[in-house]
Amino acid sequence: MNLLRLWLRGLPAYLWSGWGAIASLLLLMAAWEAVSQRYGALVLPDPRAAFHTLYGLLASGPGWSELAITARRALTGLALSIVAGSVLGLVAGLSMTASTMSRPLVTVLMGTPPIAWLVLAMLWFGASDGTPLFTVFIACFPLVFLGALQGARTLDGQLRDMARTFRLPLRMQVFDVYLPHMLSYLFPSWIAALGVSWKVVVMAELLASSDGVGAALAASRSQLDTATTMAWISAVVGLLLAVEYLVLEPFKREVERWRAPQA
Amino acid sequence: MASAASLIGAAGLIEAGAAHLTEVRLEAAALELSGVGHAFGPTEVLEGIDLALQPGQTVALVGPSGCGKTTLLHLVAGLLPLREGTISNRFASTACMFQQPRLLPWKTASENIALGLKARGMSRAQRAQRALELGERLGLGADDLAKFPHELSGGMQSRVALARALVLDPQLLLLDEPFSSLDIGLKTELYALLAEHQARRGMAVLMITHDLMEAVRLSDRILVMIAGPGRIARRLVLRDALGRRDDAWVYRSTAALLQDPVVRESFGLPEAQADGLELPAAVEPPPAPAGAPAACAAAPVPAFTIEDAPVRAHAPAHRC
Numbered sequence: 001m002n003l004l005r006l007w008l009r010g011l012p013a014y015l016w017s018g019w020g021a022i023a024s025l026l027l028l029m030a031a032w033e034a035v036s037q038r039y040g041a042l043v044l045p046d047p048r049a050a051f052h053t054l055y056g057l058l059a060s061g062p063g064w065s066e067l068a069i070t071a072r073r074a075l076t077g078l079a080l081s082i083v084a085g086s087v088l089g090l091v092a093g094l095s096m097t098a099s100t101m102s103r104p105l106v107t108v109l110m111g112t113p114p115i116a117w118l119v120l121a122m123l124w125f126g127a128s129d130g131t132p133l134f135t136v137f138i139a140c141f142p143l144v145f146l147g148a149l150q151g152a153r154t155l156d157g158q159l160r161d162m163a164r165t166f167r168l169p170l171r172m173q174v175f176d177v178y179l180p181h182m183l184s185y186l187f188p189s190w191i192a193a194l195g196v197s198w199k200v201v202v203m204a205e206l207l208a209s210s211d212g213v214g215a216a217l218a219a220s221r222s223q224l225d226t227a228t229t230m231a232w233i234s235a236v237v238g239l240l241l242a243v244e245y246l247v248l249e250p251f252k253r254e255v256e257r258w259r260a261p262q263a
Numbered sequence: 264m265a266s267a268a269s270l271i272g273a274a275g276l277i278e279a280g281a282a283h284l285t286e287v288r289l290e291a292a293a294l295e296l297s298g299v300g301h302a303f304g305p306t307e308v309l310e311g312i313d314l315a316l317q318p319g320q321t322v323a324l325v326g327p328s329g330c331g332k333t334t335l336l337h338l339v340a341g342l343l344p345l346r347e348g349t350i351s352n353r354f355a356s357t358a359c360m361f362q363q364p365r366l367l368p369w370k371t372a373s374e375n376i377a378l379g380l381k382a383r384g385m386s387r388a389q390r391a392q393r394a395l396e397l398g399e400r401l402g403l404g405a406d407d408l409a410k411f412p413h414e415l416s417g418g419m420q421s422r423v424a425l426a427r428a429l430v431l432d433p434q435l436l437l438l439d440e441p442f443s444s445l446d447i448g449l450k451t452e453l454y455a456l457l458a459e460h461q462a463r464r465g466m467a468v469l470m471i472t473h474d475l476m477e478a479v480r481l482s483d484r485i486l487v488m489i490a491g492p493g494r495i496a497r498r499l500v501l502r503d504a505l506g507r508r509d510d511a512w513v514y515r516s517t518a519a520l521l522q523d524p525v526v527r528e529s530f531g532l533p534e535a536q537a538d539g540l541e542l543p544a545a546v547e548p549p550p551a552p553a554g555a556p557a558a559c560a561a562a563p564v565p566a567f568t569i570e571d572a573p574v575r576a577h578a579p580a581h582r583c
Contacts, residue, residue, distance in 0.1 A: 165340050165359040166379045180369040258369040258411040
């Protein structure tokens with residue numbers, strides 16, 4: 001409830017500050033339209049055609065249900081990786097040995113391309129939901145893990161000493177000292193992971209699933225239907241933009257009001 | 264050594280009664296350290312520290328950077344495990360103020376002040392009320408209290424840190440060079456706030472500083488530390504009560520203290536020039552202590568009593 005109030009309080013000023021962002025998005029549209037006029041609708045349909053198709057998909061077609069399936073997979077995988085990555089990263093960060101040992105492992109995870117994980121996942125999980133879920137999880141996990149690790153490693157020893165001299169009980173140490181600090185590292189990593197999950201889930205569905213946005217994209221590709229392709233892409237990107245800039249960003253602003261403004 | 268000792272004599276040191284005073288203090292001390300030592304790996308940083316502090320008293324530990332002062336304070340605060348010697352702290356409550364304000368950046372000034380109260384389980388409204396009352400006395404208005412630390416100046420942050428320690432009404436306050444980065448006006452103001460609080464609550468203060476003038480201004484006793492390994496090389500008892508120390512007295516006494524060979528050695532100063540140097544003590548004698556013979560007022564009045572033996576034997580008599 002409190003969080004909701006924070007979110008609502010920051011919203012009007014935040015939306016007003018969004019004009020610049022909207023202007024740059026409109027520029028992108030203009031570039032899109034220019035390219036489509038230059039090369040023709042088969043290569044790239046113009047934005048109006050794409051949005052018209054999208055409207056059709058959403059209003060009467062499979063739009064919402066496919067998006068819901070994709071969103072469910074992406075968010076489940078993301079949630080799993082956020083929980084596992086935050087907890088394990090925190091634990092690893094508290095021990096010098098564990099953080100030294102886990103760093104190269106995380107680099108290996110980061111360096112392995114998601115498509116390689118996808119191939120493995122297809123072998124392990126087949127065409128079930130497990131394939132996109134696992135791929136999203138494994139692609140997001142190292143990001144969140146590293147964020148949590150950094151957060152725990154950079155815990156200010158001075159503040160920790162202060163907390164001890166003031167005899168803060170464990171609950172206060174966690175909620176008043178450690179968590180706020182950790183959140184300032186975790187939050188950006190969660191946002192980055194959200195972007196990754198969204199991209200990876202579409203890729204996984206395209207190759208391994210029979211439903212979801214990815215599968216719909218595969219179908220439209222095989223029919224050379226670029227307008228539908230662009231419609232799906234717009235839907236996915238638009239949803240990501242909406243989640244990040246309408247939910248996470250204003251929330252983050254309110255939660256991190258204590259931060260000195262970046263010069 | 265002898266010539267330097269006579270310089271202290273010129274500054275007006277008396278040597279009477281120190282020994283039995285110490286004994287009395289040890290008996291009543293609520294904080295007592297004996298034979299405390301500490302080592303970081305093979306490096307010994309503290310050796311054989313004996314120290315006693317009784318309620319209402321201020322003891323200053325002075326010494327150069329790296330002589331183990333902060334380690335000693337951390338041992339007293341329980342931030343480091345005690346390896347050698349004993350520390351008995353019979354004060355009911357202890358609070359700390361560090362060199363940096365160490366405020367939680369994600370909490371407002373008011374919430375930072377009330378941190379210790381929250382740990383004690385006080386209700387939110389009561390906490391805010393106490394923070395408001397104390398903040399007002401320390402020159403923090405309601406609008407300052409609502410700000411986050413990054414929105415406050417360095418001086419304001421120090422006030423918040425001081426308030427955070429004082430709001431707990433500690434019996435013992437540990438200060439680790441808390442005023443070292445503040446300008447002189449702000450320092451003086453915070454000294455006054457501290458002294459006022461101390462007088463009202465009978466709080467004991469153990470402070471660390473490398474600022475001799477600060478030590479002379481605030482403390483009842485000064486312990487001079489020497490590095491490698493850190494140990495107490497000189498124990499001085501200051502004569503005048505806190506309220507009687509004006510600026511002139513502080514300057515003069517600090518200058519006199521700086522002539523002490525042990526102090527000079529501790530801070531790595533070259534040896535004082537021999538007898539030619541006229542000490543500022545001669546410039547203007549401070550007011551005579553109450554009940555002192557009139558004849559004494561004309562003579563340079565002693566500022567310190569040295570508690571330990573080495574110099575006492577050589578010091579010329581300036582007794583009244």
